[in-house]
Amino acid sequence: MFKNGASVLRADFHLHTIKDKEFKYHNNPNEFVKEYVQKLKEADISIGAITNHNKFDKDEFKALRRQAKKENIFLLPGVELSVKEGANGIHTLIIFSDSWYENGENNIEVFLNQVFAGVANRENENVSCNYDINGVISNLEQHNKDYFIIFAHVDQKSGLLYECGGGLIQRLWDNPLLKERVLGVQKSKNIDKFNNLTQWIGYELPKLEGCDPKKIEDIGEGDKCYLKIGDYSFNAVKYALMDFSNRVFYDIPLFKHGYIDSIEYTGGKLDNINVDFSKELNTIIGIRGSGKSSILETLRYGLDLKADIDDDYKESLVKYVLDSGGIIKIKLVDNNNRKYLLTKYLEDDKVYISDVDENQLNISLESIINNPLYFGQKDLSMRAPGYEFNLLSKLIGKKTKEVNEKLKGNSEELKQKIEEIIKIQQYPNRIDELTTRVNDLNMKLAIYEEKGIAEKLDKQKQFEDESLYFEQISGFINDLSDDLESSLESEKIRLLKDKAKYTSKYNGEIFERVNESIENIIKLYGGLSNINQNILAELEKIKSEQNNFVECKDSLKEEFARIKREIDVETLNPDSFLDYSKKVKDTSDELQQYQLKMQEKSALENSLKNLLKDRKELVHERFRLYKKEIEKINDSQEQLSIEIELKGNKQEFMDKLKEVGQGTGIRSNKYKDISEQFSDFIAIIDDIMLNESKKIKTIISGNDYDKFIEKIKGNLKDCIEYEVPDKVDILYHGKNLEYHSLGQRASAIVLFILTQKDNDIIIIDQPEDDLDNKVIYDELIKTLKERKSDIQFIFVTHNANIPVLGDSEKIIVTEFEDDKIMVDSGSIDCSHIQKKIIKIMEGGEDAFEKRNSIYLNWNM
Template structure:
């Protein structure tokens, strides 16, 4: 029992047995114990109290308890006592601490019963009242100096506390010290109005519990159910649950629906063959400094593939190496939100492997099983560089904004391509005067050939060469078109459609038949595309033949052309230059026409860039809204923290990135400051320089600096577009910005920030008390942990007793280290051995604890 620490179990506080006069059993006498325990197990009752009417049978109780123990069921001794109070007496369920009341073969329960029923016959009748009222009964019980507690039975029925007592008596009794100390709950408080009235009379609340009040084996567990949260099958664990009833009792079953780590096993290294079972709620690794608490939490972090912060990454990496040693391995068993089980195995230095319940590798990430696990190691809470608030928020909402990053990269690529087109066009337009001048020069040189009457003689060769170039250009364009069609043929979309062609539906089969028909229709286009490609290829081959044909003709005319050139004998005129000049003339005319045509599209390119810049900002605003919504949740979940967010507000980050990007431009600090305050980010700066002729930027820098800025933007715009101006998040703690608080207060604010999240399955924090003060831990942190732990798994490494004790830690792992081996002692906070460990480790031992308690009591009395 309780391998994973404290857990919810069903409890029946009102069980009768064959020893009770009112109980009916028709089975074989030697089968009673087995039948009884079988029915407890069948009803999933793991804690029961034997409460026969005014009677306790030690032999029967021991037989039942022995059998129950084998089935991991805890039975406690008790009695249903009818006390002399109210109109018809009150039935009380008295639960005894076995170690106190039963010693070997002797017990004090019947001695107590003999005392309170002295002179009264037929006491086993359920309506027979003892000779003591409630106060007298408690006084008699206390005289034995043994531990016990009382539950008021079936309080709304006959002989019930509410039914038999009036408001004045209830108010009077409930104010008594002995009542408050010993009466710990009410059974079968079922009418809401009556329970409100009861609480009004009393002035405080007690838990409502259930018991089947069974009169036969078949009635065991019937009726309403009761659950308690315990970590040890003992009287003390049950009494602790009833005293902390707000957190440890329930009339409905409690199930854990969040993903969590079930166990951590280490193979090799300093914890070879040790396994740590974890609770889905609060787990506390305790130990003196240097005991190895951090080693375990770092091993878990490493297995989950969570990178430590850059603050002390090397140190944390060494901690894991020191624990696991060469070849060491961590195996984590975990469960997701859908109650499916997995294993993560990671050998030191290797990648983690995630396996399903069948041991098959499934190739998913940890985040797909454990929803956004958070880890904060030593110093992480006090490490506060610029922008740490956003980094922290990113850990919490990273899953929600992941696709924004992908879309932003696509937009940045699109924007970069458009800017490239504009720069290329601008460069060509700038070169246009030179192109025209070159054309004029070439025409002048051609004119010299014409004046000497050589044009006619050389035109045949020039025309053939021009025809060859035209055919060659057609051949290239046809092949380029063919490549484009082949790319379309191999489109991933067509491949995916082909895989989806035969989908079926059990709900709308006819609709999916029609869907398949349309997919097949699109797939059929693939055949048509292939036919087009074949036609293009056929044309390409034909044009190639034309090219080869004209090349053969030119080759056959080479001697004719050579003869013409030999006949020309004009000083300073080379006939070969004429052909080159005519080729250059054609190329320049085409290039000038092309640039002139493209210049007309400049406005379209600029419009596209403006639209893409707006698209980029709209995407960033959508991401900003996700942050804003998350911040509103955080602000509404608690009162200590207030978060605010400003769109692209981290100007310090933008300023630093400007310095890095324009290093060497001779821009001074004041100008950098002005640029960062005037422009929201690099995209705004690039837009001003490229689209608005530096209208804004020119007023912020000198002319010489502007020239350098323009040049550096042209060289680096693709990289600059990737650099974001982060949103600025301000965290206020108790109304004051976190940056103006002490380290301890800042860390406290961050822990509260972390604990206020709703979407994280696991939160691990290593020794938060290093940066927190005890008052904050108790007043705020512990309160929030107790509120959140039914929905989030916490793993704390700590040497502060407040966390495991006041946090009511479901599982405690006491760690010790002797330089060669790291050892653990594991159990819930209910476990006596663990309680002793807490006192020894965290309070300096029992003697120190007792002395402090004495001093605190003296101070309190003074």
């Protein structure tokens, strides 16, 4: 029932049975117990108090409790006592601990006989006992056994607020025992009367419910109340009523966050151990070296969460605990109550996630658990530069995930465009080189013209040019055919064919016509195959003509050779003429290509301008998201205030500039000027690429400038992807965090973490290490109790205040024995867990009592 710690269960504090004169039952008496318990189960009542009028039937109660236990229902012994107070007496529900009727005794009956001594027909609900409230309490106290009182149907006849005025109630509450023993009022519907009661007695009592049934069919009728308890015991119920602001509800709380249900180990120090977790606050306790952090670190490892500090040690700890072949299985539940199983093998970095039917799912952890956070020892007191910004990114980074993805794509496009522009910037030099080469070749050819050789070789030159022409057009046509062939195999066509199968439940006729058009498009596109075949057919014709041309050329070989022999110019080689002619053509073609590419420069620069503008907008969009989340944090509490400045971490930017410019010899003051004049590398690149470096040249010039530009170009990807961090300041009680002590700093960061609303799970190892008890009590505990219904917390702790005052729903106790880590668990209201808390966290019962006596003495 309580494997995941304290649960919220429906409670009914006013139940009558067949033993009550007012209760009507006409079926087989032998079936009453089963039928009664079945009705409790149907009404979802898990905690009930049997409170017959002025009567307690021990045998019936024991029979009911036995049957109820089979259905996971807990019944408490009680009585509805008519107390001699007011005009009609006051109906008072007294709930007893088991000690009243154990060991063959029935002290409840003894008590009833005492207060009804000499009173006839006491089982009638209108017959009052001999004592007023104070007298009843005095009689109860004589038995030296535990109990608590709930005033029944307080607004009705024989109810406290119906029968008693403010003066009487105030006098009754002068009795400290009444303050201690009265733990609630039942069926309090009149708000004004309830507020008056609160004013008269000086504090608020919980409003409780009970159906007050007169027949089985009445069970579960009327308003409901719920208790959060972690154990089926009188003490657990009493504890819940005493802490009613945290443990009494009028509806079952809805949990809207994903959470870890359990972790199971195979192999190593935790072999065959299964640890279940509450959706709310879980605290892992134990003496030093007992294995507390082992559970936390294996959980972190299983969830594939990064350790920021001491990661080598933590990874070795995981290997030591799991041992070779170790397996972790983590049961997860998402915010829609869907269940999953995450499996992690020690030797395998991959995380395997399956559904409840063990079907493997190709999904990420964050599709189940929203932004889980882990903080190990030392993380909270870290003083590394920029830690505040890194922490902010870690906490609310998911909100900026989409923008970051866009920025990543923008960086890739920027790099590509800048590299293209850099290449084009080299083209003028290449154009000059090619122009000079063409001119040189033309000068050499001019000599052949003067000597008449060009004219004699013109025919051969023409044939050489036309041979190259055939090669070029064949290549172009082949490329065109290949492009068409690739297009026919396009993934988009396959996707389009799939879309053509779409059917609509509500718009069938519309989508039939759409699908018809898609089919027509696919047919038209399929026509490209015929076009390609026709192109290839024409290419074959061209190749046939090429063969004719080659035959004609070959037939002229002797003629060309004779012409060359007839040329009798000692200083000029006819073959060189043909070679120069070919080079002129090739060089001219290359020159033309570069000139055409130069025309693209303007378009590329415009594209770069747009990309830079997009980047600025994305950076500002992300900053606005940070600001929005920071405003929520600042508004959610008073202790912390967070301020953020866009790209404000100039020191880190200057350090990065020095790193990129290493080896240039540029002085530090120049880097400082650059970091102050430019917001980031993108701004520097903008100036270089689009502004002729006018701004950067006012800071560095000459040889320093050339070296710096080369470094930027050589580290282009790194420079584009690097982002100057925003400057984040965390103010704790109005003072910047960096001026606080280590403990105060840790306190602020813990509060910062706990105020988040977008993290399903927060795991922290010993958050109290750098906190003092006053901070834990005044701020940490208060925030924890407010947030644990929205976040699953898993803490390792040595500080008793966290599980006890934080009202931990699940406490996990570890102990190291015989090379194994042993685990015990329960809620804060389990007696055996309470004893372990005292032993482990308070130094044992003797030490606890000794300190308590000292504190009491100090307060005297």
